[in-house]
Amino acid sequence: MKSDNDDNLPEQPMLEIIHANFGWLHSPPLPPASCHGLILRHAEKVVLVDTGIGMHDIERPLERIGHEAIDAAGFQFIRECTVLSQIKKFGLSAKAVTDIVLTHGDHDHVGGLADFPQARVHVSAEELVEIKAGNPRYNPEQFSHGVNWIDYAATDCEWLGLPSRKIDLDVDAEVNLIWLPGHTLGHCGVAIETLKNKLLYVGDAYYLRAELENSDHPVGELATIRAEDNAARLDSLRRLTSFATEHTQNADFFGYHDISELPDYIPGLEAFKPI
Numbered sequence: 001m002k003s004d005n006d007d008n009l010p011e012q013p014m015l016e017i018i019h020a021n022f023g024w025l026h027s028p029p030l031p032p033a034s035c036h037g038l039i040l041r042h043a044e045k046v047v048l049v050d051t052g053i054g055m056h057d058i059e060r061p062l063e064r065i066g067h068e069a070i071d072a073a074g075f076q077f078i079r080e081c082t083v084l085s086q087i088k089k090f091g092l093s094a095k096a097v098t099d100i101v102l103t104h105g106d107h108d109h110v111g112g113l114a115d116f117p118q119a120r121v122h123v124s125a126e127e128l129v130e131i132k133a134g135n136p137r138y139n140p141e142q143f144s145h146g147v148n149w150i151d152y153a154a155t156d157c158e159w160l161g162l163p164s165r166k167i168d169l170d171v172d173a174e175v176n177l178i179w180l181p182g183h184t185l186g187h188c189g190v191a192i193e194t195l196k197n198k199l200l201y202v203g204d205a206y207y208l209r210a211e212l213e214n215s216d217h218p219v220g221e222l223a224t225i226r227a228e229d230n231a232a233r234l235d236s237l238r239r240l241t242s243f244a245t246e247h248t249q250n251a252d253f254f255g256y257h258d259i260s261e262l263p264d265y266i267p268g269l270e271a272f273k274p275i
């Protein structure tokens, strides 16, 4: 019940969900691909969802990513796109980042971790097992600063019908890992629900949104090659297709690499001069 005193209380700051591009990949003749993650800002506190290409990657690309991956994916090294640069534009320091939620451990998603060594890093237990076991698709250099991991094992609840694991974050939102394996063995999406928004970030469960409507989309060939478990990847894609049909009205969703899903205010690759 509202009391007379409520009017005098300072208004609680709301969680702000900021879409951002944390880097570019371009390997012609393929079109450019984004690293579209999220900055969740709650007053002076920041939670990141994936971290793109980081400052340390720009300083030491060969050690941290390697020649083969840089060429194959077409990594572009652009300081302005790093999360660290973008956080500073808000007038915040790296220390404002208390938590990072990761979809998986691929080079282009974890590069910014070392720029926020104090942050707690939330990931599925299955993914952490692969990272720690030295699965060759990951580069241990990107984790060598010592990551403060928090892993989630049980798929114990559902979010809009999708199997999920609740993440413990001290922000004004419910955040869940959504079990979407296949691209990697522990790959998850991330669902963010506030009073106003329901948003599902699918990570690399698809490369292009068009894959949901066209199961024979040509990009499926690359997705198949990159998948640790292709049958699981296709299952995840099918779950997302049903989700997209059932929840068009009450939830938004987007992936990491499809530039058509970037908001208009985010500049294209042509706006930058890669190093």
Ligand SMILES: [Zn+2]
Pocket (backbone or CB within 6 Å): 106, 108, 109, 204, 256, 257
């Ligand atoms: Zn990726």
